[in-house]
Amino acid sequence: MREQLEEIRRRALAELGDGAVEAAIENVRVRVLGRTGELTEIMRAMRTVPNAERPALGRLVNEIKSELEGRIATLSDALKRAAMEHALGAAQIDVTLPGMHIPRGWLHPVTLSRERMLEIFAAMGFEVVETQDVEDDFHNFGALNFPADHPAREMQDTFFLPGGLLLRTHTSNGQIRVMEQRRPPLAIVCPGNCYRRDELSVRASPMFSQIEGFMVDRAGAITMGHLKGVISEFLRAFFGQGIGVRFRASFFPFTEPSAEVDISCLLCAGAGCRVCKQSGWTEILGSGMIHPNVLRAVGYDPAEYQGFAFGMGVERTSLLKLGVDDLRLFFENDLRFLGQFRSASEAAS
Ligand code: DAH
Numbered sequence: 001m002r003e004q005l006e007e008i009r010r011r012a013l014a015e016l017g018d019g020a021v022e023a024a025i026e027n028v029r030v031r032v033l034g035r036t037g038e039l040t041e042i043m044r045a046m047r048t049v050p051n052a053e054r055p056a057l058g059r060l061v062n063e064i065k066s067e068l069e070g071r072i073a074t075l076s077d078a079l080k081r082a083a084m085e086h087a088l089g090a091a092q093i094d095v096t097l098p099g100m101h102i103p104r105g106w107l108h109p110v111t112l113s114r115e116r117m118l119e120i121f122a123a124m125g126f127e128v129v130e131t132q133d134v135e136d137d138f139h140n141f142g143a144l145n146f147p148a149d150h151p152a153r154e155m156q157d158t159f160f161l162p163g164g165l166l167l168r169t170h171t172s173n174g175q176i177r178v179m180e181q182r183r184p185p186l187a188i189v190c191p192g193n194c195y196r197r198d199e200l201s202v203r204a205s206p207m208f209s210q211i212e213g214f215m216v217d218r219a220g221a222i223t224m225g226h227l228k229g230v231i232s233e234f235l236r237a238f239f240g241q242g243i244g245v246r247f248r249a250s251f252f253p254f255t256e257p258s259a260e261v262d263i264s265c266l267l268c269a270g271a272g273c274r275v276c277k278q279s280g281w282t283e284i285l286g287s288g289m290i291h292p293n294v295l296r297a298v299g300y301d302p303a304e305y306q307g308f309a310f311g312m313g314v315e316r317t318s319l320l321k322l323g324v325d326d327l328r329l330f331f332e333n334d335l336r337f338l339g340q341f342r343s344a345s346e347a348a349s
Pocket of ligand 1: 172213
């Protein structure tokens with residue numbers, strides 16, 4: 001039996017040599033140490049061994065058992081370590097290398113201007129409401145007191161869509177959409193895209209954006225004085241406290257009286273130059289007291305409510321503020337141009 005044991009040990013150790021693979025190790029473990037394995041069988045057969053020899057044989061079995069278990073543990077550890085080293089080696093992480101550069105974008109100058117404008121109005125208590133780009137004739141024209149054959153409809157050469165719809169030519173539809181839904185007091189600004197059949201040029205684009213604003217309350221509570229105050233405050237906050245502001249009588253179907261607003265020319269500070277055509281002034285927005293017909297169109301009684309409205313082009317206003325002389329630069333996405341506004345964007349965020 002002793003020889004049998006030595007034979008088991010020799011064979012097992014031969015199979016558990018240094019290069020042994022996992023399957024071979026497992027094979028020895030099951031064959032020798034398993035529940036029906038060779039050593040277990042010998043332990044069972046111990047009953048037949050004479051008493052005197054039994055302790056020594058028992059010790060030998062235990063000795064072989066722990067020797068093989070130790071050998072298996074050593075080999076398994078070595079295999080695990082080798083597998084881990086292989087995996088780490090394949091990943092090739094060099095923690096001393098510099099980090100990967102992930103390019104980060106920034107805001108478009110027109111977006112920056114729009115956000116600044118809305119921020120100024122919000123500080124004066126105006127609420128920002130966005131309305132739709134796709135409109136019907138009533139909300140873009142009819143309710144704003146454009147008669148059916150009014151030449152102003154042609155001035156705003158419209159993109160018509162199937163089903164009597166159109167792309168809004170201005171954000172003034174926001175007045176109608178909001179007033180239809182709500183009752184005064186209202187102080188609202190509506191930013192949004194507008195569309196007109198214009199060729200892209202130095203001064204015009206078929207798509208551009210505007211901010212419409214309006215304030216409505218009980219008749220007598222809101223006057224032309226409030227309009228002048230809000231607009232002047234806005235223009236000085238946006239362009240600088242030193243800017244000149246003037247109101248000029250004008251015409252819009254949806255306001256009465258109507259006023260166009262000019263600021264002193266930013267280039268010559270009012271002295272007169274080529275850009276302001278020697279006038280010293282630049283037109284910046286349209287405004288007026290909301291026409292009684294507009295109030296009626298949304299179900300307000302003009303004897304009960306009164307208000308003012310204004311609208312301005314965001315690109316146009318940005319152009320003046322930034323000293324950019326060609327509107328197309330805003331739409332071409334040339335990074336050499338847009339990159340100049342990167343730090344302004346980072347400062348604003
Ligand atoms: N809707 C006008 C435009 O697109 C701008 C405008 C002028 C809006 C006067 C107003 C306003 O609310 O009162 O040119």
